[in-house]
Amino acid sequence: MTERTDQAREPAPRRYADMTGAEIFNQMLLEEGVDLMFGFPGGAVIPIFDVLYDSPIRFVLTRHEQGACHMADGYARSTGKTGVVIATSGPGATNLVTGLATANMDSVPLVAFTGQVRSNLIGNDAFQEADMTGITRPITKHNCLVTRVEDLGRTVKEAFYIARTGRPGPVVVDIAVDATVNRPAREPSMEPDLPGYKPRGGGHDRQIRAAAEAINAAERPVLYVGGGVVIAGASDELRALAAKGRIPVTTTLLGLGAFDETDPLALKMLGMHGTAYANYAVQACDCLVAVGARFDDRVTGRLETFAPHAKIIHIDIDPASISKNVVVDIPVVGDAKTILAGMLEFIEPRDRSAWLGRIDEWKRTYPLKYDPDGDIKPQEVVELLGTLTKHDAFVATGVGQHQMWAAQFYGWRRPRQIITSGGLGTMGFGCPAAIGAQFGNPGATVIDIDGDGSFGMTMVEVITAVQHQLPVKFVVLDNDYLGMVRQWQEMFYHKRYSSVSHPCPDLAAVARGFGAEGMRIQDRAELADGLNEALKHDGPIVVDVRVAPEENVYPMVATGKSLDEMDLGKLA
Amino acid sequence: MKHVIMAMVQNKSGVLAHVAGMFAARGFNIDSLVVGRTEDPDVSRMTIVAVGDDRVLEQIRKQLEKIVTVVKVRDFQDTSYVERDLMLLRVHAPGEKRSEVVELVNMFRGRVVDVSRKDMMVELSGPEDKLEAFIDLVRPYGIGELARTGVIVMKRGKQAS
Numbered sequence: 081m082t083e084r085t086d087q088a089r090e091p092a093p094r095r096y097a098d099m100t101g102a103e104i105f106n107q108m109l110l111e112e113g114v115d116l117m118f119g120f121p122g123g124a125v126i127p128i129f130d131v132l133y134d135s136p137i138r139f140v141l142t143r144h145e146q147g148a149c150h151m152a153d154g155y156a157r158s159t160g161k162t163g164v165v166i167a168t169s170g171p172g173a174t175n176l177v178t179g180l181a182t183a184n185m186d187s188v189p190l191v192a193f194t195g196q197v198r199s200n201l202i203g204n205d206a207f208q209e210a211d212m213t214g215i216t217r218p219i220t221k222h223n224c225l226v227t228r229v230e231d232l233g234r235t236v237k238e239a240f241y242i243a244r245t246g247r248p249g250p251v252v253v254d255i256a257v258d259a260t261v262n263r264p265a266r267e268p269s270m271e272p273d274l275p276g277y278k279p280r281g282g283g284h285d286r287q288i289r290a291a292a293e294a295i296n297a298a299e300r301p302v303l304y305v306g307g308g309v310v311i312a313g314a315s316d317e318l319r320a321l322a323a324k325g326r327i328p329v330t331t332t333l334l335g336l337g338a339f340d341e342t343d344p345l346a347l348k349m350l351g352m353h354g355t356a357y358a359n360y361a362v363q364a365c366d367c368l369v370a371v372g373a374r375f376d377d378r379v380t381g382r383l384e385t386f387a388p389h390a391k392i393i394h395i396d397i398d399p400a401s402i403s404k405n406v407v408v409d410i411p412v413v414g415d416a417k418t419i420l421a422g423m424l425e426f427i428e429p430r431d432r433s434a435w436l437g438r439i440d441e442w443k444r445t446y447p448l449k450y451d452p453d454g455d456i457k458p459q460e461v462v463e464l465l466g467t468l469t470k471h472d473a474f475v476a477t478g479v480g481q482h483q484m485w486a487a488q489f490y491g492w493r494r495p496r497q498i499i500t501s502g503g504l505g506t507m508g509f510g511c512p513a514a515i516g517a518q519f520g521n522p523g524a525t526v527i528d529i530d531g532d533g534s535f536g537m538t539m540v541e542v543i544t545a546v547q548h549q550l551p552v553k554f555v556v557l558d559n560d561y562l563g564m565v566r567q568w569q570e571m572f573y574h575k576r577y578s579s580v581s582h583p584c585p586d587l588a589a590v591a592r593g594f595g596a597e598g599m600r601i602q603d604r605a606e607l608a609d610g611l612n613e614a615l616k617h618d619g620p621i622v623v624d625v626r627v628a629p630e631e632n633v634y635p636m637v638a639t640g641k642s643l644d645e646m647d648l649g650k651l652a
Numbered sequence: 653m654k655h656v657i658m659a660m661v662q663n664k665s666g667v668l669a670h671v672a673g674m675f676a677a678r679g680f681n682i683d684s685l686v687v688g689r690t691e692d693p694d695v696s697r698m699t700i701v702a703v704g705d706d707r708v709l710e711q712i713r714k715q716l717e718k719i720v721t722v723v724k725v726r727d728f729q730d731t732s733y734v735e736r737d738l739m740l741l742r743v744h745a746p747g748e749k750r751s752e753v754v755e756l757v758n759m760f761r762g763r764v765v766d767v768s769r770k771d772m773m774v775e776l777s778g779p780e781d782k783l784e785a786f787i788d789l790v791r792p793y794g795i796g797e798l799a800r801t802g803v804i805v806m807k808r809g810k811q812a813s
Contacts, residue, residue: 217670218677222720225666242720276662276723400714403707 097267101229101260102131108236109137114164118148122168124195127260145172147512147541149179153188154516157499158474162189162244169195170208178506180250181219185503186334189248191239199227199256212254221249229262238272246279247398280397283414291393291410292426298367300435301327307334308372308416310495317420326432328439330358332373333487337497351379352637353484356446359643361439362387371395372416375405385642395419448488455628456604458557462489464611473525476514478534479507481563484633486529508537515541518550532558532584545620546595553614554622558584559629567632591622600624655709656805659698659716660724667721680712684802699804732808738777738801744794745772760786771796
């Protein structure tokens with residue numbers, strides 16, 4: 081790596097009119113507090129990289145732009161700060177698309193800068209030209225093209241403001257190369273010009289009161305909590321509200337950690353692979369309080385029969401989320417933290433022992449479980465990782481069976497702990513996202529619980545972890561299958577296993593080839609010691625755990641079924 | 653059900669694509685979408701005629717408001733407003749039919765803006781249903797070509813009470 085000489089840097093020129101676009105760009109990032117960014121250089125962004133050479137901003141060069149985007153995402157989810165990624169025009173930019181769509185679906189604050197060809201060439205099919213604003217418009221919160229250096233600084237400022245406020249999301253700023261080379265003709269204005277952007281505040285008092293009164297009137301309320309509570313930093317308010325009203329709490333995949341699962345009121349995750357007791361509770365409740373969640377089809381199952389007896393309260397910062405899938409009785413639009421705090425004073429302590437007793441009965445009858453005999457079970461690997469890390473690690477995942485087992489069995493205790501692609505379901509997210517989380521949390525334990533299918537898609541980024549000596553633990557639940565698709569083919573397609581056999585290479589050997597530590601575990605006798613040793617290893621390590629190949633995720637609510645029509649598996 | 657929605661948008665490139673793309677991506681059906689300049693050079697006015705029930709209308713309004721470059725959205729449900737659609741229509745009207753067609757044009761307070769031996773071009777403006785009625789009446793003569801701008805609307809002033 082190049083030595084940086086921060087002290088020797090000349091003071092930045094005072095007037096923007098004296099600076100090149102690239103210098104203005106760097107200056108605006110510094111003003112936004114950016115100290116780390118991910119990306120990959122190329123022709124259209126060379127002027128920016130020339131300025132970054134002297135910048136105090138740390139730059140992480142990845143192996144692929146998609147990896148850079150997921151790293152910025154993992155950094156953002158684990159820290160609450162805005163992730164920053166940069167790529168060149170054309171293929172560099174289009175390689176960000178999956179990462180942007182991932183961040184958009186899960187409301188992650190991200191700013192992506194893409195190079196664009198010289199402004200007089202735009203539209204001419206120039207070398208490495210792609211219409212990035214056109215491509216990313218439906219998968220970003222906002223995007224724009226900058227062709228004039230006079231607009232660059234203000235646009236960068238606006239991008240950060242839009243990305244982190246309201247319902248957060250990714251913003252793409254596509255910058256024509258001449259806008260980074262030129263100097264402004266006159267001193268440009270840095271004042272944001274966003275007449276159409278008004279993020280919501282704290283919610284309407286009358287609605288807050290109405291929501292609290294509906295809860296007070298309910299015999300069997302349930303709190304259904306999503307990623308919005310994590311984003312709003314509203315876990316304390318949630319805990320206080322649940323405790324005061326004696327209200328059980330279920331979370332979505334992205335809401336995991338917003339409510340401590342060791343709390344007796346915790347129902348863990350709901351939905352397609354949620355706990356039986358969470359799903360039964362939602363179907364039986366008479367008041368469902370959705371907070372920062374959006375009634376995703378993986379959560380509701382068959383919409384017509386979802387929470388059939390419940391009055392529905394929906395607290396969300398995005399008005400467009402309200403009554404989109406489910407007609408809501410009491411909408412409260414605004415920031416979850418303020419709204420939950422506001423509701424707390426109106427919530428009356430109530431004896432709900434009959435309701436909680438019924439739930440406890442379900443918990444005893446239908447716990448999450450698996451058959452611990454035979455091959456190593458993926459669930460026990462996750463459970464062990466939970467115990468060994470005292471349920472306090474950051475855990476990234478890919479997408480598929482392993483993701484659901486991680487969600488079910490890790491034991492989530494604090495917000496921002498899980499880093500997973502919920503909305504888009506992006507395989508390959510885990511490895512780079514874990515690296516991003518480790519960059520944002522240098523002293524913390526960060527694990528990527530991955531599947532061999534997902535890990536294979538982006539494992540090249542292990543090299544990035546090696547380069548920066550990040551002690552990320554990549555634990556791969558390796559079953560030689562694309563397991564979730566295989567499970568569906570087993571259950572719904574008469575075991576016609578079409579293109580799911582996925583022979584996995586010796587990942588320990590691959591890891592060593594990359595310069596990381598590698599470990600392969602095939603016997604249960606080696607499992608606990610092996611994981612323990614891996615967690616203690618001070619550097620990147622890939623643990624290839626060979627698990628039972630045809631294990632299924634249960635419970636499962638098949639598509640089109642109601643939440644209470646679960647397949648509980650063989651152990652029910 | 654038909655709804656008229658107005659969106660004031662920033663006069664920037666890509667805004668029309670964004671709005672049109674949102675309608676397509678979310679499966680909303682639109683009858684017409686008109687964009688034009690306003691009294692403010694920084695702001696354009698979009699008038700959208702969309703089809704759907706009240707829930708669809710509410711989603712359309714919210715999704716429009718969510719677009720950063722959309723400054724203001726108003727739906728005209730339960731509002732008294734003036735509606736105009738402008739049409740140019742070429743109708744087959746040889747010598748013997750010409751006066752009949754001109755009579756119809758006059759009844760609808762339209763104007764004949766071009767005449768040839770075989771046909772004439774008519775300009776007509778008004779609410780959509782008036783235009784539809786005129787089209788129905790001249791169809792038997794043979795419509796050669798038809799172009800409409802789509803609907804624009806404006807709320808009526810407050811009535812003294």
